[in-house]
Amino acid sequence: MQEILQYTWGALVSFVVAFTVGITYMGLNRKITARVQNRIGPPWYQNFFDVLKLGSKETSIHHGVMQHMGPAFIMVTAVMSLLIIPILNDNRFFPNLNFHGDLVFLLYIMVFGPLGMALGAGQTGNPNSAIGVTRGLSQMVGFEIPWVMALVALMIQYKTTSIVDLMNLQAETGRWLMFTSPFAFLAAVLAMLGMFRYAPFDIVGAPQELASGPMSENGGKYLFVMMSAGSVFAFAKLTLYVDLFMGGANNLIILVVKTFILYLIPMLYGIVSPRYRTEQAIRYFWGWPSLFGLLAILQAVFL
Amino acid sequence: MMINDKNSQKIVDIIQNYARKHSLWILAYGTGCGAIEIPPTMTSRYDAERLGVRGAATPRQADVLLITGYLTTKTLKRVIRVYEQMQDPKYVIGFGSCTINGGMYWDSYNTIKALDRYLPVDVFINGCMPRPEAVLAGFAKLQELIQAGKADGARKYKENLEWYRANQKKVIPNWRMPEYNW
Numbered sequence: 464m465q466e467i468l469q470y471t472w473g474a475l476v477s478f479v480v481a482f483t484v485g486i487t488y489m490g491l492n493r494k495i496t497a498r499v500q501n502r503i504g505p506p507w508y509q510n511f512f513d514v515l516k517l518g519s520k521e522t523s524i525h526h527g528v529m530q531h532m533g534p535a536f537i538m539v540t541a542v543m544s545l546l547i548i549p550i551l552n553d554n555r556f557f558p559n560l561n562f563h564g565d566l567v568f569l570l571y572i573m574v575f576g577p578l579g580m581a582l583g584a585g586q587t588g589n590p591n592s593a594i595g596v597t598r599g600l601s602q603m604v605g606f607e608i609p610w611v612m613a614l615v616a617l618m619i620q621y622k623t624t625s626i627v628d629l630m631n632l633q634a635e636t637g638r639w640l641m642f643t644s645p646f647a648f649l650a651a652v653l654a655m656l657g658m659f660r661y662a663p664f665d666i667v668g669a670p671q672e673l674a675s676g677p678m679s680e681n682g683g684k685y686l687f688v689m690m691s692a693g694s695v696f697a698f699a700k701l702t703l704y705v706d707l708f709m710g711g712a713n714n715l716i717i718l719v720v721k722t723f724i725l726y727l728i729p730m731l732y733g734i735v736s737p738r739y740r741t742e743q744a745i746r747y748f749w750g751w752p753s754l755f756g757l758l759a760i761l762q763a764v765f766l
Numbered sequence: 767m768m769i770n771d772k773n774s775q776k777i778v779d780i781i782q783n784y785a786r787k788h789s790l791w792i793l794a795y796g797t798g799c800g801a802i803e804i805p806p807t808m809t810s811r812y813d814a815e816r817l818g819v820r821g822a823a824t825p826r827q828a829d830v831l832l833i834t835g836y837l838t839t840k841t842l843k844r845v846i847r848v849y850e851q852m853q854d855p856k857y858v859i860g861f862g863s864c865t866i867n868g869g870m871y872w873d874s875y876n877t878i879k880a881l882d883r884y885l886p887v888d889v890f891i892n893g894c895m896p897r898p899e900a901v902l903a904g905f906a907k908l909q910e911l912i913q914a915g916k917a918d919g920a921r922k923y924k925e926n927l928e929w930y931r932a933n934q935k936k937v938i939p940n941w942r943m944p945e946y947n948w
């Protein structure tokens with residue numbers, strides 16, 4: 464009983480932290496984009512207003528059950544990965560449900576949300592959604608390959624499929640995996656560009672071209688769920704990268720600093736890039752990132 | 767219940783209106799020449815995103831329908847469908863003299879004159895065409911109305927649906943649409 468309460472509490476706290484940090488990052492993204500474009504831009508807390516407003520909108524759209532479930536799938540994925548990824552090095556304040564083999568599980572669960580959303584978007588019958596979904600799944604085929612290669616390289620090199628083991632290893636040796644398996648890190652970071660779906664890989668929700676793609680029929684509360692799930696998921700992914708490659712974090716401040724530095728990579732890359740076409744995006748991921756992934760595996764096997 | 771009690775509802779309203787007012791997602795439906803003033807309003811010179819004004823991609827996600835100028839009867843039909851697909855709370859801004867009294871199209875055979883006979887308009891911005899400053903002033907006015915809870919065009923539209931429908935059907939001869947779209 465004590466344990467269950469503790470886990471529930473941990474889940475709640477992690478969610479609130481992830482939500483706040485994630486939404487703030489998105490707001491900072493808008494602010495920084497605006498500054499780069501020589502605008503003043505919205506305040507950094509703008510996205511809190513947006514989320515609150517979306518949550519308070521009334522919704523009377525009905526296309527079928529799957530449409531209502533789509534955003535829920537994304538939320539479930541986000542929360543589930545958040546609960547598995549260790550947030551801090553010592554688990555006292557954020558107890559979570561990691562287990563041996565969670566790295567493999569994560570690989571699966573991270574594509575679960577987009578697939579659920581694809582079903583939901585399909586049911587709205589909006590042609591833009593259908594195009595968005597095909598683009599999204601193609602892009603996923605693109606960036607999943609270097610991403611999986613990077614993780615497999617880590618698994619081979621350190622003979623473990625547990626995130627906590629990898630973190631402990633870094634804590635013991637004092638060397639970040641970023642330096643001991645640089646190719647895996649490169650492949651994973653390049654794959655991250657696709658995961659965040661910022662330009663040039665925003666081919667899924669291209670607002671001017673596809674009218675925001677899969678979510679074009681989803682307004683109000685659906686968008687609210689998607690936006691919160693997106694920010695929680697962004698935080699979870701960034702934390703995963705920090706855990707795997709940058710030695711985890713001992714407290715929240717270090718975690719925020721590290722994740723923000725990582726977050727700057729897709730953000731700044733996106734601000735100065737136009738949009739790729741679908742096949743260009745896939746070619747990109749199957750080029751250098753996959754090569755780095757391959758090198759990482761070779762390094763893991765032979766060195 | 768606490769939630770249904772009048773005072774707590776008031777507090778909730780104030781918070782919600784505050785959020786709504788600072789987050790206006792506009793659907794700029796470029797119907798007339800006035801639409802050319804939207805890009806300068808959104809980009810670096812005037813930067814409407816400062817006020818939380820931001821473009822929305824589809825009617826489902828939008829809060830504000832920006833009708834930029836004259837409406838031909840053909841466009842009016844689409845505008846009505848777009849308006850009815852938007853989710854509550856939603857607002858309409860009539861942009862330019864053409865939406866107020868027909869502007870320089872007042873004797874045209876195929877444009878409508880007073881927009882608020884067909885759709886409930888919350889804020890009019892006059893001028894032909896209004897400069898971005900005027901557009902920003904219009905947004906500020908809308909924000910004021912929202913905070914005061916007076917931007918209730920959508921409610922008016924629902925209450926007087928027959929009147930609006932009759933007006934709309936008068937000018938749209940080939941009415942082949944569902945009776946309502948929300």
Ligand code: SF4
Pocket residue numbers: 798799800834835836861862863864865869870871893894895896
């Ligand atoms: S008010 Fe003037 S600028 Fe605007 S649509 Fe009419 S004629 Fe064009």
